[in-house]
Amino acid sequence: MSKVILITGASSGIGKATARQLKAAGNIVYGVSRRLDKMSDLQAEGIHTLQMDVTDEASMVNGVNHILNKEGKIDVLINNAGFGSYGALEDVPMQEAKYQLEVNLFGAARLIQLVLPSMIWHHYGKIVNISSIGGKVAMALGTWYHASKFALEGLSDSLRNEVRQFGVDVIVIEPGGIKTEWAGIAADNLMNISGNGRYKEMATRFAAGIRGNITSSSADPAVIADQIATAITAEQPETRYAAGFMADEILALRKTASDRELDDIMHQQLNIL
Template sequence: MTSVVLVTGASSGIGAATARRLARAGHVVYGAARRIDRLAALQGDGVRPLLLDVTDEASMVAAVERVLAEQGRIDALVNNAGYGSYGAIEDVPQDEARRQLEVNLFGLARLIQLVLPGMRAQHSGRIVNVTSIGGRIATAFGGWYHASKHAVEGLSDSLRQEVAGFGIDVVVIEPGAIRTEWAGIAAQTGMAASGGGAYAERANVAAGRLGGDASPAGLGSDPDVVARAIERAVTTPRPRTRYAVGGGAKPVLFARRVLPDRAMDAIFARVIG
């Protein structure tokens, strides 16, 4: 069955791979991003570009209203827009901390609010929230990023229970290391916040490991690995509640379940610095 799917953060990485994969499978796909010029490459695959800024209420309302006006329904929302803001918790300005939560959590939540009335009316729908293994673990210098992703995990669990009676499924996608722009942005923000001062030495090491060619992301999986999991979450009759996919995701989450906190701290200290 052809579905109408709204994919946020579609200008690159996981979002672009997801929009392309779903459109090629015959679904009506709106690829949304605030940098709409970067969506042009997806149009050849049948993806419909949509201007959407998840920090702007008017932009979110207009985007959802356009899809509903053109298609009459939204069958699936893929909340993929987000970024990683790094730096020591002591150093990160509160405005940047708020922006991290605004993009990764509150924008996602607002889009859910906007699509749910239509999904309830049709008694069907999928909400797919892309979090991260960073929503189940935490590393130094990623405090605000991890806070946002842990929050999305909890919000998704509550939402799943609230909307199940309306025929709506809520699925969490937990990528591990993926080859995208994410690591470079995280390294840059980490250095901007903590490149000087008390945390400078460790922040420099962490940024080098995040942003270098041998970084976890540089050695990670192709974004299409995550896109395939999202496609399953959107199309399978009874999706799982969570899909952990990509470089190291399952081993890291297994270690988190069985190892004590101090042991995990020691492992992350070696990996991140």
């Protein structure tokens, strides 16, 4: 039976791959993004597209209401919109820090608030929050990105226990390295913020690592689309799914290595010690 699915950040990467896969499976898919022009290919493939900015209240309210008025329900919300704000804590302006949390955390939370009443009324729903292995393991120069993803993990755990009584599942997806725009944006952001001054050497090494080994070894976004498809079709989904470059290895190390051991391993991977 087809589901009505809302995917944020559908203009590229994981969001676009997921929209295509779920539409091919026979679902009614709404892909939303700030960049409507970047989704013209999805529209041509029969995927509904809407302009939505997850930092803008009216944009979110109007988008959700449009879908509910047309379809009568939203079965699945996939909170995929997000980006990586990188730079040393000392360097990052607080306005930028707040924007990182607004996009990666508060936007997702507000959309959950907007779709939950319909899900609860239908006694069915799947809320999928795209986190990261960076929501379990933190590295230098990513303070606010990691803060946003650690917070999303905690939000998801608490929410899961609130809404399961209403037939709503909350699922966390933890990608490792994936071939998307994320790495380039994060590296550029890092160099703009901390490419000069006392963190210059570390930032330069880190940016080179993101653009180099990690990007070249990253997995196709389809591997995350597969995990999402598995999660939303399962009668009793797992609470977490992980895939992508180094995802399993890093999450395993999180369970077995000490904090300092893990720090050393991660820094050596990016050659920033």
